[in-house]
Amino acid sequence: MPSLHLLPGATTAPNSTFLLRPHSPLLPSKTLTPKKPKPKPPSALLQWNRKPELSGSIPRVTVITSGKGGVGKTTTTANIGLSLARLGFSVVAIDADVGLRNLDLLLGLENRVNYTVIEVLNGDCRLDQALVRDKRWSNFELLCISKPRSKLPLGFGGKALTWLVDALKARPQGSPDFILIDCPAGIDAGFITAITPANEAVLITTPDITSLRDADRVTGLLECDGIRDIKMIVNRVRTDMIKGEDMLSVLDVQEMLGLPLLGAIPEDTEVIRSTNRGYPLVLNKPPTLAGLAFEQAAWRLVEQDSMQAVVVEEQPKRGFFSFFGG
Numbered sequence: 001m002p003s004l005h006l007l008p009g010a011t012t013a014p015n016s017t018f019l020l021r022p023h024s025p026l027l028p029s030k031t032l033t034p035k036k037p038k039p040k041p042p043s044a045l046l047q048w049n050r051k052p053e054l055s056g057s058i059p060r061v062t063v064i065t066s067g068k069g070g071v072g073k074t075t076t077t078a079n080i081g082l083s084l085a086r087l088g089f090s091v092v093a094i095d096a097d098v099g100l101r102n103l104d105l106l107l108g109l110e111n112r113v114n115y116t117v118i119e120v121l122n123g124d125c126r127l128d129q130a131l132v133r134d135k136r137w138s139n140f141e142l143l144c145i146s147k148p149r150s151k152l153p154l155g156f157g158g159k160a161l162t163w164l165v166d167a168l169k170a171r172p173q174g175s176p177d178f179i180l181i182d183c184p185a186g187i188d189a190g191f192i193t194a195i196t197p198a199n200e201a202v203l204i205t206t207p208d209i210t211s212l213r214d215a216d217r218v219t220g221l222l223e224c225d226g227i228r229d230i231k232m233i234v235n236r237v238r239t240d241m242i243k244g245e246d247m248l249s250v251l252d253v254q255e256m257l258g259l260p261l262l263g264a265i266p267e268d269t270e271v272i273r274s275t276n277r278g279y280p281l282v283l284n285k286p287p288t289l290a291g292l293a294f295e296q297a298a299w300r301l302v303e304q305d306s307m308q309a310v311v312v313e314e315q316p317k318r319g320f321f322s323f324f325g326g
Helices: 073-086 103-107 117-122 158-169 189-195 209-224 239-243 250-257 270-277 289-302 320-324
Strands: 004-006 020-022 060-065 091-095 140-144 178-182 200-205 230-237 261-266
Touching: 060 073, 060 189, 073 091, 073 103, 073 140, 073 178, 073 200, 073 230, 073 289, 091 103, 091 158, 103 140, 103 270, 117 158, 158 178, 158 189, 178 189, 189 209, 200 209, 200 250, 209 230, 209 250, 230 250, 230 289, 250 261, 261 289, 270 289
Parallel strands: 060 178, 060 200, 091 140, 091 178, 200 230, 230 261
Antiparallel strands: none
């Protein structure tokens, strides 16, 4: 039979009650620590989960240009176009790069392009037959000017592309909310043709001096053509190089070009993977930082808003000799 012992601190007064327990060796007490919640992946639901309010007249005809090649015009067109479609707006993306089209590859629609604008102008097909509807988002459609390695007829120019935009406005199913024109590189005839029907522009640049020189030149050409609503996206931003003063900051780029900032896209290795798979960044789950930046840029484009780049000053590091006033 186990013996009974008083608990430490118990009293032995006649009218008092005390606790008894069997004599057993003391067991180490376990402290329960609350489990830390798992970090949630970044959410693609932006701006308090509300739908942005569309500003301006419908349709918004926007040309995405840069002047310099390889800065991300086609990638921006694909990601912003699908971001707009995910927000509930109808979008038609026109690949205006003649002979070197790539927008269908980035969207994974290269095997579904049977007709182009050239066949429409020649009377070989209807406009709705040339439009390729995305299976993932039915309110997004792609329209290519020509087939790869083909040449445009001499009569094709800004007036023909303006007629095409007017035909999209007069469709029986209604006008799209956005018409995005993927502009070819350079400032030759293809550039002039692409910007003719547009009433606003998104200028893509990277934080290097060659791209900035071309962007400044293109800005002047857009203003001469009557396009005053110009916003820019700074692509391939690397914060580590900016901290090391090896790359211009977004604020430096904005001060040099003097344009409203639509978005800043960080350098992301996932861009190459998404390009090779024909799966834009904004569809990734969980979304990447570059994908979220494209979605934020699409949101600002809808509401004709812009962002302001700021400089965050770092506190100086305190070393061992700082204790001695060094």
